[in-house]
Amino acid sequence: MVYQATTSAPVNIACIKYWGKRDTKLILPTNSSLSVTLDQDHLRSTTTSRADPEFSKDRLWLNGNEEEIKPGSRMHTCITEMKTLRKKTVEDNDSSAPKLSTYHVHISSFNNFPTAAGLASSASGFAALVFSLAALYQLPVSLKDLSLIARQGSGSACRSLFGGYVAWEQGSAANGLDSYAVQVAPESHWPEIHALICVVNDAKKGTSSTAGMQRTVETSALLQHRIKEVVPQRMENISKAIHEKDFDSFARITMADSNQFHAVALDTSPPIFYMNDVSRAIIAIVEEYNRVSMAATGHLRAAYTFDAGPNAVIYAPESSIKEIVQLILRFFPQQFKDPFGLFREEDMAGKVPEGFNEGVSRVWEVDSVKGLIHTKVGGGPRVLGEEEALLNLDGFPNE
Numbered sequence: 001m002v003y004q005a006t007t008s009a010p011v012n013i014a015c016i017k018y019w020g021k022r023d024t025k026l027i028l029p030t031n032s033s034l035s036v037t038l039d040q041d042h043l044r045s046t047t048t049s050r051a052d053p054e055f056s057k058d059r060l061w062l063n064g065n066e067e068e069i070k071p072g073s074r075m076h077t078c079i080t081e082m083k084t085l086r087k088k089t090v091e092d093n094d095s096s097a098p099k100l101s102t103y104h105v106h107i108s109s110f111n112n113f114p115t116a117a118g119l120a121s122s123a124s125g126f127a128a129l130v131f132s133l134a135a136l137y138q139l140p141v142s143l144k145d146l147s148l149i150a151r152q153g154s155g156s157a158c159r160s161l162f163g164g165y166v167a168w169e170q171g172s173a174a175n176g177l178d179s180y181a182v183q184v185a186p187e188s189h190w191p192e193i194h195a196l197i198c199v200v201n202d203a204k205k206g207t208s209s210t211a212g213m214q215r216t217v218e219t220s221a222l223l224q225h226r227i228k229e230v231v232p233q234r235m236e237n238i239s240k241a242i243h244e245k246d247f248d249s250f251a252r253i254t255m256a257d258s259n260q261f262h263a264v265a266l267d268t269s270p271p272i273f274y275m276n277d278v279s280r281a282i283i284a285i286v287e288e289y290n291r292v293s294m295a296a297t298g299h300l301r302a303a304y305t306f307d308a309g310p311n312a313v314i315y316a317p318e319s320s321i322k323e324i325v326q327l328i329l330r331f332f333p334q335q336f337k338d339p340f341g342l343f344r345e346e347d348m349a350g351k352v353p354e355g356f357n358e359g360v361s362r363v364w365e366v367d368s369v370k371g372l373i374h375t376k377v378g379g380g381p382r383v384l385g386e387e388e389a390l391l392n393l394d395g396f397p398n399e
């Protein structure tokens, strides 16, 4: 009997940013956050887990390379928590159930997007890991319960257990049991939200989220204002905007929160700069696009957001995404892959809308933006078939 499961989990990009921990071991945040889950057809982590009494220790391979599972590490915590849950919810109640919690596991995980793209893979990676162990162990638990464990791998990973629009409630309990993810609305509620990820060329290695946010907690006075006075209201307002499919409010809040997150990074000592000149040019282009759109229609049509690096994610309704791609291509010439087949060859030429002030940015060298990924809001983790397994018959990564 082979005990094995393969699953995939999506990437999520926050509109209200998680930045700061009140407990670094349990990964409990200083504020609630909210994200959009992106479609796994374009970006995903896939993980196969197998439990076998013949295995001599727990082992993990990421994109084919073995990673050590250090005692006390986040990976170690997640695997241990999942084994404990197997014992408590299955084996303690049914003495005939195989004692999988006592077997070692082999885990192989693969991201379908290059790490070099600078997209965070920890959220989808830990969500896929926890979800694959839950499938392997046949746990009778909710996604909320799994989010409590994924959170201990990487905070933002708890939000990747759900599709659509997802909040991470900060909670207040010292043991973290009320700090979990909840779905604000499924992807089917507002499927028109598309995302354009602009992968910005960046040679230098920036400050990691984990280290950066800790420094912000220790030194930024502005973070305290953000936590107390700003985020609670924004969480409420953006949830309402999502329920009402009010893109104007969604966009305003998303852009303001990205900007405030980068302001608290700058307010950190020593200061942290995640955005670069290309990031700022993309802000200028989206702001000008919205100005023109406001004048013409009274509505916003795009929202930028930036995580702990220079890449931009532009959220936009499906109806304006084509125009936005053309705008980006106008200022950042490159080859664009078109997953939704929205473009004809002649559309690929950069074009600006009527009334757009082209003076807001220069035209950048080829490869300043080295890739564009066009995707949309998508669903939660999936259980996959055996044919997609990443371990061979002997329980080692496929070639």
Ligand code: DP6
Binding pocket: 013, 014, 016, 017, 018, 019, 027, 033, 120, 122, 153, 154, 155, 156, 157, 209, 210, 211, 306, 307, 308
């Ligand atoms: C800027 O979840 O990567 O992307 O909990 O230390 O692993 P750790 O941090 P991580 O931080 C993500 C920060 C962010 C904002 C967000 O996703 O909410």
